[in-house]
Amino acid sequence: GESVGLHLPTLSVQEGDNSIINCAYSNSASDYFIWYKQESGKGPQFIIDIRSNMDKRQGQRVTVLLNKTVKHLSLQIAATQPGDSAVYFCAEASNTGKLIFGQGTTLQVKP
Amino acid sequence: EAGVVQSPRYKIIEKKQPVAFWCNPISGHNTLYWYLQNLGQGPELLIRYENEEAVDDSQLPKDRFSAERLKGVDSTLKIQPAELGDSAVYLCASSAGTRLTQYFGPGTRLTVL
Numbered sequence: 001g002e003s004v005g006l007h008l009p010t011l012s013v014q015e016g017d018n019s020i021i022n023c024a025y026s027n028s029a030s031d032y033f034i035w036y037k038q039e040s041g042k043g044p045q046f047i048i049d050i051r052s053n054m055d056k057r058q059g060q061r062v063t064v065l066l067n068k069t070v071k072h073l074s075l076q077i078a079a080t081q082p083g084d085s086a087v088y089f090c091a092e093a094s095n096t097g098k099l100i101f102g103q104g105t106t107l108q109v110k111p
Numbered sequence: 112e113a114g115v116v117q118s119p120r121y122k123i124i125e126k127k128q129p130v131a132f133w134c135n136p137i138s139g140h141n142t143l144y145w146y147l148q149n150l151g152q153g154p155e156l157l158i159r160y161e162n163e164e165a166v167d168d169s170q171l172p173k174d175r176f177s178a179e180r181l182k183g184v185d186s187t188l189k190i191q192p193a194e195l196g197d198s199a200v201y202l203c204a205s206s207a208g209t210r211l212t213q214y215f216g217p218g219t220r221l222t223v224l
Contacts, residue, residue: 043216043217045215093210
């Protein structure tokens with residue numbers, strides 16, 4: 001079946017460093033991808049999205065890269081801060097709008 | 112602008128009891144979703160509404176779960192009777208339309224004893 005997975009369950013970075021969280025997806029027909037951040041006790045928070053007609057999209061301190069050739073998605077966070085500590089999910093949208101979430105990567109920021 | 116509102120935030124019940132969760136989506140969002148999130152996992156879709164119509168309920172265990180969105184705004188998700196394995200976080204999300212950004216509420220954490 002369709003699945004969206006993340007390469008690492010946990011990522012630990014030093015405050016101020018850049019973080020890169022990776023995700024692989026399986027459905028080459030997917031054309032919309034989203035990154036969510038989920039803090040403990042809260043619902044997923046939208047960070048950034050990208051459609052398949054783009055390779056890169058930038059937001060405030062975040063960049064999403066999409067490589068359709070190898071079906072790979074990544075989230076880059078610049079100058080990682082303690083407030084960035086959370087679980088990050090990538091999600092793949094099917095043509096019906098249904099979101100398929102990966103397992104999540106826990107980002108730990110060391111002071 | 113207010114986000115997606117869910118209540119209660121926490122619920123503890125004994126198995127075989129009924130339970131209901133309520134969701135109020137972002138104003139103007141006609142698409143509403145209920146998700147189930149188990150510990151350490153990503154959310155999984157239970158049901159999706161377009162206005163008051165359930166357009167995707169293929170993942171909803173219909174023997175014990177039910178949902179409604181009578182006026183196309185608020186929604187209620189019910190479990191009757193609850194089982195131990197239903198312990199999880201139930202998330203509600205809404206979007207302005209299908210294939211547009213989904214915004215999530217804080218969720219209801221259900222514990223079944």
